[in-house]
Amino acid sequence: MLEVTHLKQVYPDGTCAISDLSFRLEPGQRVALVGANGAGKTSLLLSLMGVLPLAQGQVRVGDTTLSRQTVDEIRSWMGLVFQAPDDQLFMPVVREDVAFGPRNFGKSPAETNEIVDQVLAQLGISHLADKSTTKLSGGEKRMVSIATVLAMEPQVLLFDEPTAFLDPKARRKLIHLLRKLSQTQLIATHDLPFACECCDRVLILSHGSLVADGDPRTLLYDQDQMDAWGIEAIGYAEF
Ligand SMILES: Nc1ncnc2c1ncn2[C@@H]1O[C@H](COP(=O)(O)OP(=O)(O)O)[C@@H](O)[C@H]1O
Numbered sequence: 571m572l573e574v575t576h577l578k579q580v581y582p583d584g585t586c587a588i589s590d591l592s593f594r595l596e597p598g599q600r601v602a603l604v605g606a607n608g609a610g611k612t613s614l615l616l617s618l619m620g621v622l623p624l625a626q627g628q629v630r631v632g633d634t635t636l637s638r639q640t641v642d643e644i645r646s647w648m649g650l651v652f653q654a655p656d657d658q659l660f661m662p663v664v665r666e667d668v669a670f671g672p673r674n675f676g677k678s679p680a681e682t683n684e685i686v687d688q689v690l691a692q693l694g695i696s697h698l699a700d701k702s703t704t705k706l707s708g709g710e711k712r713m714v715s716i717a718t719v720l721a722m723e724p725q726v727l728l729f730d731e732p733t734a735f736l737d738p739k740a741r742r743k744l745i746h747l748l749r750k751l752s753q754t755q756l757i758a759t760h761d762l763p764f765a766c767e768c769c770d771r772v773l774i775l776s777h778g779s780l781v782a783d784g785d786p787r788t789l790l791y792d793q794d795q796m797d798a799w800g801i802e803a804i805g806y807a808e809f
């Protein structure tokens with residue numbers, strides 16, 4: 571369970587990225603987070619991970635409330651897949667990158683190896699284990715990024731624009747994967763057909779506030795409402 575109550579986040583330059591945001595995700599829910607550029611999606615994900623300090627409000631994962639004392643514990647429950655895989659991958663070889671998290675959480679070398687093998691197999695990328703992380707395709711990089719996060723065995727997964735830079739086939743593979751994962755998922759995305767296919771709930775952010783929470787198949791096709799929130803609805807075309 572992830573619960574956010576009256577969350578406010580302000581950058582050092584005074585920009586208020588999130589104001590008075592509250593929502594709750596139930597275990598196993600897969601929820602899209604949609605909003606125009608600058609709406610506050612990335613800021614929200616970084617706040618949930620304790621990367622950006624909260625100006626006000628609370629983040630709770632299970633029974634644990636995010637604070638300076640609990641941030642490490644929260645990060646062991648929750649994993650963030652960054653928008654740019656290059657921000658996530660930093661070890662020279664895939665296997666080492668996926669092993670980094672579990673090793674850091676104190677797993678033995680044997681346990682770590684077992685987790686790495688299991689996660690790579692789960693994502694269908696065992697053949698990439700010994701490959702250089704700088705020599706992967708965009709789709710492979712995305713899958714390896716997800717593997718580094720899954721290896722830490724989180725309960726809640728946060729994704730920032732996971733379909734960005736993917737070709738249609740890699741995007742399809744990602745959709746299959748996300749639908750199979752049992753973790754609670756919050757997925758920031760501009761890819762509205764993806765949100766409809768993958769998620770049964772959408773949170774819409776506008777200027778840092780939650781303006782709608784409901785069924786993606788209803789909300790994302792509502793041209794007038796979507797216009798008001800600065801987002802292009804599905805089905806809009808100008809030939
Ligand atoms: N490091 C930063 N310092 C100051 N303002 C920032 C910073 N990062 C983002 N912002 C501002 O916060 C707001 C939300 O941005 P962001 O969370 O990146 O939106 P989104 O991910 O929805 O595109 C925007 O107004 C943006 O300009």
Ligand SMILES: [Mg+2]
Pocket residue numbers: 611612613730
């Ligand atoms: Mg963003």
